[in-house]
Each structure stands twice: as structure tokens, then as C-alpha cells.
Amino acid sequence: MIEELGQIVAEQQLSRQDLVRILSCGADQAPLLKEAANQVMRRHVGDLVYYRGIIEFSNICTMDCCYCGIRRSNVLDVPRYRLSREQITETAIWCADQGYGSVVLQSGERQDEEFIAFTESVIRTIKQRTVSDRLPAGLGITLGIGQQSPQTYERLYRAGAHRYLLRIETTDEELFGRIHPPAQTLSSRIACLQSLREIGYQVGTGVMIGIPGQTLEMLADDIAFFAEQDIDMIGMGPYIVHPDSAMAELGMMERGPLLQLSLNMIAAVRLALKDVNIAATTALQAIAPDGREQGLSYGANVTMPNLTPVEVRKGYQLYAGKPCLEESSQDCSTCLLRRIQSLGRDVGFDQWGDSPHAAAAGRIPGQQES
Numbered sequence: 001m002i003e004e005l006g007q008i009v010a011e012q013q014l015s016r017q018d019l020v021r022i023l024s025c026g027a028d029q030a031p032l033l034k035e036a037a038n039q040v041m042r043r044h045v046g047d048l049v050y051y052r053g054i055i056e057f058s059n060i061c062t063m064d065c066c067y068c069g070i071r072r073s074n075v076l077d078v079p080r081y082r083l084s085r086e087q088i089t090e091t092a093i094w095c096a097d098q099g100y101g102s103v104v105l106q107s108g109e110r111q112d113e114e115f116i117a118f119t120e121s122v123i124r125t126i127k128q129r130t131v132s133d134r135l136p137a138g139l140g141i142t143l144g145i146g147q148q149s150p151q152t153y154e155r156l157y158r159a160g161a162h163r164y165l166l167r168i169e170t171t172d173e174e175l176f177g178r179i180h181p182p183a184q185t186l187s188s189r190i191a192c193l194q195s196l197r198e199i200g201y202q203v204g205t206g207v208m209i210g211i212p213g214q215t216l217e218m219l220a221d222d223i224a225f226f227a228e229q230d231i232d233m234i235g236m237g238p239y240i241v242h243p244d245s246a247m248a249e250l251g252m253m254e255r256g257p258l259l260q261l262s263l264n265m266i267a268a269v270r271l272a273l274k275d276v277n278i279a280a281t282t283a284l285q286a287i288a289p290d291g292r293e294q295g296l297s298y299g300a301n302v303t304m305p306n307l308t309p310v311e312v313r314k315g316y317q318l319y320a321g322k323p324c325l326e327e328s329s330q331d332c333s334t335c336l337l338r339r340i341q342s343l344g345r346d347v348g349f350d351q352w353g354d355s356p357h358a359a360a361a362g363r364i365p366g367q368q369e370s
């Protein structure tokens with residue numbers, strides 16, 4: 001078994017069957033898989049870990065994804081919120097002062113002009129106010145505000161955002177249809193990814209792992225989709241049930257096997273795509289206290305400290321058991337650095353940390369007009 005895995009990971013091009021084999025690895029094969037993923041990571045992206053301070057700036061959402069705790073139809077037991085321009089900007093400045101280099105602005109999805117104009121002006125303000133000797137072009141900004149029109153994507157790119165994260169969630173059309181209302185389609189999400197690419201963003205996508213009804217073959221096909229779409233960065237995480245979501249009664253995988261599958265998926269993506277950035281996401285930490293570090297040890301090279309002000313964090317619970325709801329950004333930062341250093345890795349402070357994949361394709365920032 002171990003020898004067979006050794007042969008598979010040594011191959012340049014992984015077939016669907018190879019990917020399925022990697023995804024089915026158990027804990028006994030973990031050391032070999034980790035070592036292979038780490039070798040590829042060190043060769044293609046280095047072993048620095050890059051921070052993206054994430055600010056979840058509003059939980060108001062017009063979408064109704066069946067899995068999500070902040071979906072439009074959920075009645076939350078905390079208020080719907082939107083952070084003010086000052087709250088977002090001050091948090092971004094704190095992030096730059098800490099040497100994080102990049103910020104992710106994420107929120108529930110709105111397409112109205114007030115929201116888009118607000119987001120646009122916040123991006124411009126952050127860009128202006130975070131320029132320093134350490135960051136001559138200000139913070140790198142990644143956006144995650146869902147499906148928008150090409151015109152909106154263009155506006156926000158011109159304002160200074162240079163990366164965009166839009167998860168495809170699953171590329172299996174039938175499964176996608178089961179976890180979204182009929183108005184939300186797989187094809188419209190693919191069209192958004194293509195539009196982001198045409199505009200010049202570095203494009204990130206990803207899937208939820210362990211969705212009820214998802215197979216290893218589907219996950220292998222998701223990886224093939226990332227390659228076909230020439231994706232620059234990947235953010236994936238375990239599917240974790242939210243008790244008030246429309247999918248609650250379907251349950252979720254047991255935590256142990258779900259963690260292993262999520263880690264295998266990170267390793268499989270690293271082995272298949274090589275030079276992309278891969279995030280060890282917060283949801284990993286929700287199923288194991290050291291989940292993010294484990295993600296880093298399977299080939300991830302990005303992590304996203306949560307900078308959302310503590311007073312609203314409880315309002316952004318996408319799934320049950322989201323970690324660090326009470327800890328301040330400073331506490332999270334100190335704890336995370338210690339955990340990363342315990343892996344023998346360092347943090348790439350004061351850098352945007354764009355993926356070599358994006359750089360090789362000429363998707364280098366700095367070409368936006370301000």
C-alpha cells in the first residue's frame with residue numbers, strides 16, 4: 001500500500017484514479033503523504049507561511065445557500081451587522097502594522113449600489129492609508145463578496161483589490177443543485193470565475209469537503225477543475241453542519257475521518273497544482289484544535305487570522321463551533337505565530353505573498369488605476 005502511494009505521489013501528472021487513491025489515505029499513510037506534499041511545496045512556493053488578516057465586514061446576505069449559517073432565511077439570535085468604514089480601515093491599519101501584508105475583506109452577498117460603492121471606497125481608503133516603507137503599495141487586498149456582475153468586479157479591481165476568492169463549493173452539478181436554491185447555479189458561479197480572470201484578478205476558489213452525498217471521485221474532479229480554470233489560490237475546508245441551516249438534518253461526517261479527508265485534499269491539491277497558494281482555513285480548527293497547523297503540515301502555505309472585531313464575531317457563524325469567537329486579534333496573532341513556529345516554519349511578514357502561479361502567468365498587481 002505504502003509503496004503504491006509512493007509511486008503515485010512521484011508521478012508528474014496525477015490521474016483521477018491517483019487522486020482518489022490519495023484522498024482515501026488513512027492515518028498510517030499520513031507521514032508519506034505529508035512528506036511528498038511538503039517537498040512539492042518547498043520546491044514550488046517555498047516554506048514561508050503568509051498571513052491574510054480576514055475582516056468579515058457584514059453578515060447581511062441576499063443568498064440562501066442551504067449549508068450556511070448566515071443565509072438570508074436564517075433568523076439569527078444575534079443582530080445582522082455591518083462594520084463602519086472606520087472600523088474596517090482601523091482594523092486594516094492594525095493588520096499592516098502587525099506586518100501581515102494582506103487583508104481579506106469578506107462579507108455576506110449584496111449586489112446593491114450602496115454596498116458596492118461602500119466596498120469600493122473602503123478598498124481605496126485602505127490602500128491609501130496602509131502605504132509605508134514596509135509596504136510601498138499598501139496592503140494586498142483579497143475580496144470575498146460572492147457573485148457580482150463583471151462591471152462590479154472591474155470597479156473593485158480598479159479600486160485596488162487584486163485577488164478574489166469565490167468558492168465553487170462543488171463542481172458536481174447535481175450536488176451543487178442539492179445544496180443551493182434553484183436560482184443559484186453552478187454555471188453562473190463558473191461565469192463569475194471566468195470574469196474575474198479576464199479582468200486580471202488573481203483568482204481563488206475551493207470546495208467544501210465532506211458535503212453529504214459527495215464522493216472521492218467528485219473531489220478528484222474538483223481538483224481537475226482547479227487545474228482547467230488555471231486557478232491561482234485555493235481555499236477549501238471541511239463542511240460543518242450549522243444547526244439552523246436547511247441541510248441540518250443531513251448531518252455531517254465524523255470529525256476524525258473529516259479531518260483526514262480535508263488534509264488529504266490539501267495534499268492532493270499541492271501535488272496536482274504545485275505552485276498555487278493553499279490556505280489552511282479556520283474551519284479546520286473548528287474540527288481539531290490544531291487543525292490549521294495540520295493543514296500547513298500537509299502542504300498549505302497561507303493562513304487567515306480572524307481580525308473581525310470580537311463584538312460582532314458571533315454574528316458570522318457559518319457553521320457550528322467556529323473557533324476564536326472571544327479572542328482578540330492580538331491574542332489570535334500571538335497564538336498563531338507560536339503554532340507556526342512550532343512546525344519549524346516562518347511567517348512571510350510585510351509581503352503580499354502572491355502565488356508563484358499567478359506571477360508566472362503575469363497576473364502581477366500594480367496595474368490597477370486608482
Ligand code: SAM
Pocket residue numbers: 067068069106107108109144145146147165166167169207208237238239240241242283318319
Ligand atoms: N458570500 C461570499 C462567498 O460566497 O464567497 C462570502 C461569504 S461565504 C459565507 C464564505 C464561504 O463559507 C462559502 O464559500 C462556504 O464555502 C463557506 N461556508 C458556508 N457555510 C459553511 C459550512 N456550513 N461549513 C463549511 N463552510 C461553510
